[in-house]
Amino acid sequence: MTQTLTILGIESSCDDTAAAVVRGTDVLSSVVYGQTALHADFGGVVPEIAARAHAEKLDHAVEQAMAEAGIGFADLDAIAVTAGPGLIGGVLSGVMCAKGLAAAAGLPLIGVNHLAGHALTPRLTDQIPFPYLMLLVSGGHCQFLIVEAHDSYRRIGGTIDDAPGEAFDKTARILGLRQPGGPAVEAAAAQGDPNRFKLPRPLLNQPGCDMSFSGLKTAMLRARDGVIADRGGLTNQDQADLSAGFQAAVVDILTEKTRRALAEYLLLAPATRSFAIAGGVAANGPARSSLTALCAGLETDFFAPPLHLCTDNAAMIAYAGAARMQAGTVDDLTLSARPRWPLDDRAAPMLGSGKKGAKA
Numbered sequence: 243m244t245q246t247l248t249i250l251g252i253e254s255s256c257d258d259t260a261a262a263v264v265r266g267t268d269v270l271s272s273v274v275y276g277q278t279a280l281h282a283d284f285g286g287v288v289p290e291i292a293a294r295a296h297a298e299k300l301d302h303a304v305e306q307a308m309a310e311a312g313i314g315f316a317d318l319d320a321i322a323v324t325a326g327p328g329l330i331g332g333v334l335s336g337v338m339c340a341k342g343l344a345a346a347a348g349l350p351l352i353g354v355n356h357l358a359g360h361a362l363t364p365r366l367t368d369q370i371p372f373p374y375l376m377l378l379v380s381g382g383h384c385q386f387l388i389v390e391a392h393d394s395y396r397r398i399g400g401t402i403d404d405a406p407g408e409a410f411d412k413t414a415r416i417l418g419l420r421q422p423g424g425p426a427v428e429a430a431a432a433q434g435d436p437n438r439f440k441l442p443r444p445l446l447n448q449p450g451c452d453m454s455f456s457g458l459k460t461a462m463l464r465a466r467d468g469v470i471a472d473r474g475g476l477t478n479q480d481q482a483d484l485s486a487g488f489q490a491a492v493v494d495i496l497t498e499k500t501r502r503a504l505a506e507y508l509l510l511a512p513a514t515r516s517f518a519i520a521g522g523v524a525a526n527g528p529a530r531s532s533l534t535a536l537c538a539g540l541e542t543d544f545f546a547p548p549l550h551l552c553t554d555n556a557a558m559i560a561y562a563g564a565a566r567m568q569a570g571t572v573d574d575l576t577l578s579a580r581p582r583w584p585l586d587d588r589a590a591p592m593l594g595s596g597k598k599g600a601k602a
C-alpha cells in the first residue's frame with residue numbers, strides 16, 4: 243500500500259512565486275504571488291527582477307501556505323521544489339529556500355522538473371491512469387508528451403519556434419492590451435470577428451505534429467500595421483477582430499495537431515484513450531472547447547485541470563515531488579538548479595524554444 247504523503251511544494255521558475263501543501267491528492271493550500279506589475283514596463287519577464295522578487299516573497303508564500311493548510315513542519319513528509327527548467331536566478335532562489343527549510347526541519351528534499359509538475363497535474367486533479375497523451379502548452383513551451391510514468395515521457399512533437407503563450411503575450415503587446423496577454427486577448431476576442439483578418443496557420447498541412455507560431459506573430463504585426471496605416475490607429479473593434487483572428491489561428495493549429503498526435507498515440511496505446519492539457523494556455527476557453535469536441539468525436543476522454551492548476555503553481559510541484567518520493571527517489575542538500583531539463587532526453591532538441599527559453 244502506498245502511504246499518503248504530505249508535501250510542501252515551492253515554485254519560482256519564472257514570474258510566479260508559489261508555495262502549496264498537498265496531501266495525497268488533496269490540495270490543502272496553494273499560494274501564488276504573481277509578478278506581472280513588476281515586469282509590466284519591460285515588455286517581458288526581466289530575469290534579475292524576477293529573481294529578486296522571488297527571494298523577497300518565497301518566505302511569505304511558504305508561511306501563508308503552511309498557515310492556510312493548518313499544519314506545522316512536523317506534519318510534512320518532505321519539501322519539493324522546482325529545480326528547473328526555468329530562469330536560473332528564480333530557480334536558485336527556490337532551491338536555496340527549500341534547502342534551508344529542509345535542513346532546519348530535518349526533512350527530505352525533492353527536486354522536481356517544472357514540466358513534470360504540469361504533465362502530472364491531471365493525476366492530481368482527476369487521478370487518471372498512465373499512459374495518457376498530454377499537450378503541454380504555456381508561455382515557454384508547447385509539446386505533445388506521452389506520459390508513461392511519473393519519470394517516463396515521450397515527446398512526439400512540439401513547436402519548432404515560439405510557444406503559443408509567448409505569441410498571445412506578444413499579440414497583447416502590439417494591440418495595446420494588458421499582460422499576461424492570454425486572458426486579455428481571449429477577452430477581446432470574445433467581441434471580435436475571427437474572419438476579418440486572414441491569418442496563416444503555419445505547418446498546418448505538413449505531416450506530423452510539430453507546430454510553428456512565429457510566422458503567425460509576424461502576420462499579426464503586419465495586419466495591425468496595415469490597419470494603422472489605413473486609419474491612423476486601432477479602434478476597440480480592430481483590437482477585438484485582430485485578437486479573434488489570432489486566437490482562431492492558434493486554436494486551429496492546436497486542434498489539428500492534437501488530432502494527429504492522438505492518432506499516433508492511440509496506435510501505441512489503444513487501451514487508454516485519454517488526452518489532457520496543461521500549462522497556462524490550457525486556460526483558454528475556445529481552445530478547451532475545440533479540444534473537448536475533438537476528443538468527443540474520437541471517443542477519447544478529455545481532461546483539463548481547473549484554471550488555477552493550469553497556470554504556474556506549487557501544488558503541481560508538491561504532487562510531482564510526492565510521486566518521486568513514493569518511488570524512493572529523493573535528493574539531498576547537493577541538489578542543483580538546472581536552467582534546461584528536457585523531460586524526454588531521448589528526443590532530439592527542438593529547433594527553438596521561444597524567447598522565454600526553457601521556461602514552461
Ligand code: KG4
Nearest residue numbers: 380381382407423424522523526553554602
Ligand atoms: O504555465 P504558465 O503559467 O507559465 C509559464 O509559461 O511557465 O503560462 C503562462 C502563459 C502566458 O503566456 C499567458 O499569456 C498564457 O499562459 N495564458 C493564456 C491564458 N491564460 C494564460 N493564453 C491563452 N488564453 C488564456 N486564457
Ligand code: ZN
Nearest residue numbers: 380521554602
Ligand atoms: Zn509553467
